Amino acid sequence: MTIFRSHVLICGGTGCTSSGAAEVIGSFKQELARRKLDGEVLVVPTGCHGMCEMGPIVVVYPEGTFYCKVTANDVPEIVEEHIYKGRPVQRLMYEGSGDMPALPHYKDIPFYGKQHRIALANCGYINPENIDEYIARGGYEALGKAITSMTPAQVIDEVKTSGLRGRGGGGFPTGLKWSFCAAAGGEKKYVICNADEGDPGAFMDRSILEGDPHSVIEGMMLGAYAMGADEGYIYCRAEYPLAIERLKQAITAAEGYGLLGDSIMNSSFSFHLHIKEGAGAFVCGEETALMGSIEGRRGMPRPRPPFPANSGLWGYPTNINNVETWANVPQIISNGGEWYASMGTEKSKGTKVFALTGKVKHTGLVEVPMGITLREIVFDIGGGILNDKKFKAVQIGGPSGGCLTEEHLDTPVSYESLTALGAIMGSGGLVVMDEDNCMVDVAKFFLEFTQKESCGKCVPCREGTKHMLLLLEKITEGKGTMEDLDTLEELAHMVRDMSLCGLGQTAPNPVLTTLRYFREEYIAHIRDKRCPAGACTALLRYTILQDVCKKCGICAKNCPVHCIPGDRNSGYRIETDKCIRCGTCFEKCPFGAIEKK
Amino acid sequence: MEQKKITSLDDLRKIRENSKDLSSARSGGGTTVIVGMGTCGIAAGAREILNEVMSELARRNLDDIAVQTTGCIGMCQDEPLLDVIRSGQRVTYGRVKPEDVPTIIAEHVVNGRVVEKLAIGRAD
Structure with a gap:
């Protein structure tokens, strides 16, 4: 040795x-x-x-x-x-x-000081390509414990006690979901891992799959044992080649040890696991669309009921959970549900992984106990705002989430508190914004995303998001009217209430929250034809500050559309109607004599 | 070669036991052995001491001992220096020869008895 x-x-x-x-x-x-x-x-x-x-x-x-x-x-x-x-x-x-x-x-x-790692416990600590390292850290013990000394009902009870809720965004109690599928009749059942992480700026699931694939596999096996399933799929987007590679290796290694396959540890429990690569459609993160995609059909949601617990993949009872949810399960079974429930708030237990991005000093992946405040995440863990600018908002929950302001920074993070504010926990994207971010532009960005990703099956989502986007474009170009704001709000409520699936139902959230908390910015765009953050190019005005200007002519020489007439004696002036707002003069001026607002 | 299958919880625990060294080096181990590897230490033969420590640990299958190196601490005349930290007590051994290493490991690291004739300092 x-x-x-x-x-x-x-x-x-x-x-x-x-x-x-x-x-x-x-x-x-x-x-x-x-x-x-x-x-x-x-x-x-x-x-x-x-x-x-x-x-x-x-x-x-x-x-x-x-x-x-x-x-x-x-x-x-x-x-x-x-x-x-x-x-x-x-x-x-x-x-x-x-x-x-x-x-x-x-x-x-400081970045690690307030973190508490459960789903990420092994990430960065073990070699994900060596199953022995996972076993050395107590891996597959929970599975062994479950199949040798627990009944399926006891496993479900343990998960219920833990208070674990769906980490993909919905927040549905995991134990309860499992009990529905367990109660469904039939010989054949499936479990699915939703790894179709598509929110812009989110990479929690990718990191877990890359850093600790066995924890997800073991979690799925515990779920399969509890619900009586013998086959599972991991639906992972093809844009995650490293995650897929590591998963394949992990499955092969587990099969090599006989941990996946027939009669696991000489019991009557058998489990086979497959990987399905998704083609990157955001809507395939929706459970019914995801199952359609596995079946080889076009990835489109269908109305529920029937719920997957009764009629899911190929019509068989199916349970779908997100990567992070599955990764929490082995530790809950090993350490007990009460241990997990000792962390977090009354209704939101345990920890949550967030992908912290945007205008924050330390971007990255953080796992924090539920109930922590946004201020602690952004300022203590994230180190505050980049270049010491002023904090403006935090966008939580990705394109389905909302923007929260400074006054919400001390809110404890939980499913309920975020929903009450108009945002959602979501899968864990946290985008921090500073004073240079225009909130109308941010709402437009996220709506552009959901509009492009709308599958087009139901009218409210297909047409509603399109018209909302057109209105937002109109406003950011300075052509909006006050009536447009009312239309936008009305459309947003309609899309939210009438869409078929979660994509459409949550797509208006960024618009609704910015209208709720940053309405004056919308009004500035419409009434004053001005973008307070200086982000919407169509509304920008460049002017030469004559008292600072040294009449060097560098701006005029560099202007691509020759809209800065003048000479070295009389000075220079920008012709606003010809200006294309490219910002070249602003960048080139050596004396900071050009003002942008 | 046919790969061994895990057919029981005991099989799993056996693999866990055999893989212990994979994570124990990262958790710091119960007892720490530190070899002085400054220029003075290396000149006095610290590299051989370190090699001997590693092979003795392997011979005895001791996989939960953290082995560290450290720079010059100023007692160059007593190099090679080897420290053992066990139960919070740090003992420094000086002018260690490779043949002393098995004694220090057997007596002190395993059984907790300080090898008095080689110890030149201690801190609690």
């Missing part, structure tokens, strides 16, 4: 891979071999650590030293100084402040 005195963990998630983690891994292997340390130091590619913006991330154990933004060129120094001579490399550590200039450990870094 070889014992490795040191483990070098290198993030192999999508974020770090695109910032050069593969070269770092190669460089470590080469450098360790050159110094004949490869027999005592193990190089481990892991899943996502969450702090993607500081990647590639390298953690050296047993000390647990956390290095950020490591390049292949830094590797010889880490190997010689830290691994060989025991002197950690200060300059690559996370930069703290004050009397703590370099923070060597995870736990000291």
Whole structure:
């Protein structure tokens, strides 16, 4: 047996891979071999650590030293100084402040301070391509415990006790959902993992699949055992090639051990798992459309009832849960439902993974207990607003969610509190916005997305979102009227109330919340023909501040449409009616003499 | 070779036991052994000491011991230095020779008895 005195963990998630983690891994292997340390130091590619913006991330154990933004060129120094001579490399550590200039450990870094990792427990800690590492961390024990000492009903009861609710956005109690499917008759049942994560800026599910695929597989098997299913599908979008690759490897490894297949651990429980690659349609995240897509039909929702629990995939009783929901299940069975229920708020238990993006200092993946405030997430974990600008809003829940303002920052995050404010928990996208973001433009952006992704089956969604978008375009171009606002609101309510599936029912949320909390910005666009944030190009005005202008003529020379007449004696002036608002003059002026508003 | 199947919870736990070293190095281990690998340490033969520590741990199948290296701590005349941290107590051994390593591991790391004739310092 070889014992490795040191483990070098290198993030192999999508974020770090695109910032050069593969070269770092190669460089470590080469450098360790050159110094004949490869027999005592193990190089481990892991899943996502969450702090993607500081990647590639390298953690050296047993000390647990956390290095950020490591390049292949830094590797010889880490190997010689830290691994060989025991002197950690200060300059690559996370930069703290004050009397703590370099923070060597995870736990000291504010980004990780308030996090509580359950679904992400193994992400960034184990090698997702080695099933033994998952087993070493207690993996598949929950499955073993369930099939050897628990009845299916006991498994469902445990999940009910935990208070776990659907992490894909709906928030339906998982245990209750399982009991519906368990109660459905019939010999054949299916379980499905919804990994069709399509919200712009969201990557929670991808990171779990890439960093800890076995937790999802084990969760699905526990569900299958509890509900009496013997076959499962993971519906993963094809845009996640690394996640699919890791899932395939994980399934093969589990089959190799006989953990997937017939008569698992000599019991009467059998389970077979398949991967279905989706083609990237957002609507396929809706459960009935998703099942249609697996069956080979066009991905379109159908009316419910019948619910999938009674008539799902190919007409058989089916249970669908999201990746994060499944990943929580093994730990609930191992540690007990009460343990899970001890975290969170009265009705929202446990933790939630958020993808923190936008104008925040530390973007990345965070897992926090329910009940934490948005302020803690944005300012304590995220480090506040980029370039110390002013916080304006946070968009929560993706294209189906809403925009919340400064006054909501101290709201504890739970399914109920967010719904009450007009937003939704959603799958966990959190986009932070600062004073430069125009809220009308933001609403337009999300509506553009849902409008394009509308499958076109039902009229309210197909036509309603289109006309809402046309109205928003009109307003951002300064051609809107006050009546348009009323029409927009009326249409929004109609689309919300009459659409067939969740896509249409939630698509107006970004518009409704911005109308509710930022109505004055809409009015500024309509009445004053002005965009307060300076984001809507059609409403921008560039003017030369004559008292600052040095009459150098650089603006006139660079203007692509020659709309800045004048000369070096009399000065220059922008002809607004000819101006195309490209911003070239604004960028080129060496004296900051051009004003944009 | 036909891969071994897991047919019971015991099979699973056996694999977990055999894979323990995969995660114990990352959790820090119960006892820590630290070898001084500054220039002074290396010149005095610390590399051989480290190699001996690793092979002794492998011989004894001790997979929950964290082995670290450290830079020069200023006692260059007593290198190679080897520290053992066990139950919160840190003992420093000086002028360690490769043949001393099995004794230190057997006596101190495994059984908790400090090897007095080699110990040159301790901190609680």
